Amino acid sequence: MRIVSSILPTEELQQQVREQFPEDTFEFYKGLKGEDAYHAFLEADVFITYGEDLEEQDIERARNLKWISVMSAGLEKMPFEGIKKKDILVTNARGIHKTPMAEYTLGYMLHHAKRMDAFNQEQGNKKWNRRIPTQELSDATLLVLGAGAIGGEIAKRSQLFGMKTIGVNTSGRPAEYFDQTFSMDNWEEALPLADYIVSVLPSLETTKHLIQEKHFKQMKDSVVFINIGRGDLVQTDILIKALQNKDIAHAYVDVVEEEPLDESHPLWSVENVTITPHISGKSPLYLPRAFDIFSHNLHIYKGVPGEMRNVISLDRGY
């Protein structure tokens, strides 16, 4: 089979994939814009992509394409009309963000509990100050908005740190690694219980601007709010107000409504916020993990018994 990729991994990773499938040909390109890359794509049986370089007309022109392996979780830019017409198999890399995102969350919870900013400031002042009171995660309560695969990974590690875990999912059904769950109908009741609140919610009609001013007031004053889902969960001016009013103690935001956040935006200057530029899911292990899923799927595609992972329903689009 001819396998064409518009993603150029390291030589080492290319080698690993080739060695697993010696009877197939692999061509790796950096993007699809070059003539060689595009011609290869037109003849490919399998195409590997981040899912942002295809138009309807490309799907029409592709002569042999039977499977598109998207190496990300987002499929918003995929030309599904043509894909459906040609009944092309689509898979994605759902699930590979959970490790870096769980590390990010535990890291910043510990950053807060251990007062790392305060000690850093004292180091700048050359002061050996033992009076800064630190906290523990142990015995604290974590609320995860979005108790799915990523939320579960965060909860799993938090439980090992001795935290109580509460999850919110659509139905409120029990979920692994959560001591308690709430549904989207009564999620507000969970807000006063938490010492740390992390949202991994995607952007949906039901989650857009879900968190309002009143919700911040329902939280403990000492609460830490972490958003690694989508920025439109809360309007930035409402977040700023909650931080300035000290309705909450601190926010760690990896996502904001206006990405990239402009230099002139007032959020940068709020005292009790930590901003990171939508990097919680980034990892040097991203592509190795994505190619692990691909290799697993290619084995099965070629006849090894088993089930392919992350097959996308062309009707639902996820």
Next chain:
Amino acid sequence: MRIVSSILPTEELQQQVREQFPEDTFEFYKGLKGEDAYHAFLEADVFITYGEDLEEQDIERARNLKWISVMSAGLEKMPFEGIKKKDILVTNARGIHKTPMAEYTLGYMLHHAKRMDAFNQEQGNKKWNRRIPTQELSDATLLVLGAGAIGGEIAKRSQLFGMKTIGVNTSGRPAEYFDQTFSMDNWEEALPLADYIVSVLPSLETTKHLIQEKHFKQMKDSVVFINIGRGDLVQTDILIKALQNKDIAHAYVDVVEEEPLDESHPLWSVENVTITPHISGKSPLYLPRAFDIFSHNLHIYKGVPGEMRNVISLDRGY
């Protein structure tokens, strides 16, 4: 029994202890210097202390003292001569540091891997900079110098984060939560293997100045060195040299040879070091945990079947 404490816990904690032992009298003082406190001590059956307020003459004068419950791990300042002569039982609070110290270690490993300082600096510059490369703990190798209770707690959590764990203990015997162990005879062979090295070693003849210039050179250039044991593990000028030469990438030091570190000390100004003022073992849960051990022991002292925890051998002194 008359139980006298030179530690003054919160009213809530006092209440909890009293309720468990309604037939005994508890007197809590802030220190032993006050006349009331000292007179109470002289008649006490059981004395609760941080272990730094007793002299030989106090032991002589104490009329009824049968048990000293030291609420810390350090016993260096205890007047063991008189204690031995009177055969007074001594217990300590060994083991209650492992949770905060494990949180500290995981927190600062994540601080490094997630480049929190770099993102903090970019926030100061109001720059949304997605090009700062972050790392994962997952797949990295942790070397723990001192694979005991605290080291094991660190290794346990690190394994859950997908790290490989190597431990050094006296004999090199296998230890729970460690994938591999080295003895004090061949510990240097472990140095090149590690991405993170944490020392929890106490100050002993065999550990003083254990880490020399050559050892930093044996480590990976990218290694992160964390010292939460004792500061005399490495001479500070040797550490500074290793940091300035980039023999190692970064050091997180909670302990130094000269505590408190003077304002004029050059270590404060080294670029790739993070200094905290010997606080890794501190926790708001410290006293509750120490009194948990005390209550367990008091039940058994009063006749409930079971074994007392952390009984000190008066001959060995630990």
